[in-house]
Amino acid sequence: MNEYNTKLPIKQWAEADRPREKMLLLGKQNLSDAELLAIILGSGSREESALDLSKRILASVENNLNKLGKQDLKALQKFKGMGQVKSITLAAALELGRRRQNSEILEKPKITCSKDVYDLMQGRMIDLPHEEFWILLLNRANLVEHRILISKGGVAGTVVDNKIIFKHALAHLASSIILVHNHPSTNNRPSKADIDITKKISEAGKMLDIKVLDHVIVAGQNYYSFSDENLL
Numbered sequence: 001m002n003e004y005n006t007k008l009p010i011k012q013w014a015e016a017d018r019p020r021e022k023m024l025l026l027g028k029q030n031l032s033d034a035e036l037l038a039i040i041l042g043s044g045s046r047e048e049s050a051l052d053l054s055k056r057i058l059a060s061v062e063n064n065l066n067k068l069g070k071q072d073l074k075a076l077q078k079f080k081g082m083g084q085v086k087s088i089t090l091a092a093a094l095e096l097g098r099r100r101q102n103s104e105i106l107e108k109p110k111i112t113c114s115k116d117v118y119d120l121m122q123g124r125m126i127d128l129p130h131e132e133f134w135i136l137l138l139n140r141a142n143l144v145e146h147r148i149l150i151s152k153g154g155v156a157g158t159v160v161d162n163k164i165i166f167k168h169a170l171a172h173l174a175s176s177i178i179l180v181h182n183h184p185s186t187n188n189r190p191s192k193a194d195i196d197i198t199k200k201i202s203e204a205g206k207m208l209d210i211k212v213l214d215h216v217i218v219a220g221q222n223y224y225s226f227s228d229e230n231l232l
Contacts, residue, residue, distance in 0.1 A: 023039065033054075047080070057076075071091075114227060121136075122218050125218045128182055130154055131153040132151070133160050135168065135177050137177055138177065138178065138213070146168070176210060177213070178215070179216070180217075186222065190226070198215045
């Protein structure tokens with residue numbers, strides 16, 4: 001795109017360079033994050049265009065949309081040109097994106113490795129400020145039949161009840177289960193409590209002929225797999 005004076009309104013740009021017109025012409029997939037953000041914001045300020053404002057906001061979070069999604073309204077309103085309405089609009093758009101990731105997949109996903117588990121669950125857990133413990137219930141073909149939240153906790157941990165886990169597994173006639181929880185600290189190493197509860201649940205599963213295939217810790221952009229580390 002040609003360089004423009006930041007005070008020049010987007011309406012005065014060449015039509016092919018305007019984010020909205022560019023989307024109509026080339027499709028949404030060909031717009032940058034900043035251009036998509038500019039469309040959401042609609043306008044900038046007297047000093048800069050919506051696109052320059054968008055670039056400045058993204059630069060503040062190292063151009064990482066996950067980090068942007070964690071910003072609260074007060075943080076967004078610190079940027080000149082970001083009033084309450086624009087901040088609420090942006091936060092709402094980011095929340096819709098997060099919920100889209102969380103939506104139930106109509107086709108049952110198949111688990112072939114720990115990365116499949118992470119990809120399936122990270123959208124639900126990556127921005128959480130607290131710990132959650134989930135189970136995936138699989139059939140004999142390793143297709144995920146159900147994703148069930150077992151417990152919510154605080155920043156440092158959550159309580160897990162074996163009876164509740166296997167109540168769900170038995171009710172849904174699961175052939176196997178996978179344990180998943182998150183670390184808000186983004187430290188992907190398991191704690192002693194994580195290791196102990198994994199062993200306890202795994203032993204209980206053997207008695208019921210319900211195998212625990214893995215326990216995956218979601219830690220931001222990283223994860224830890226008990227199966228990969230031969231701890232199951």
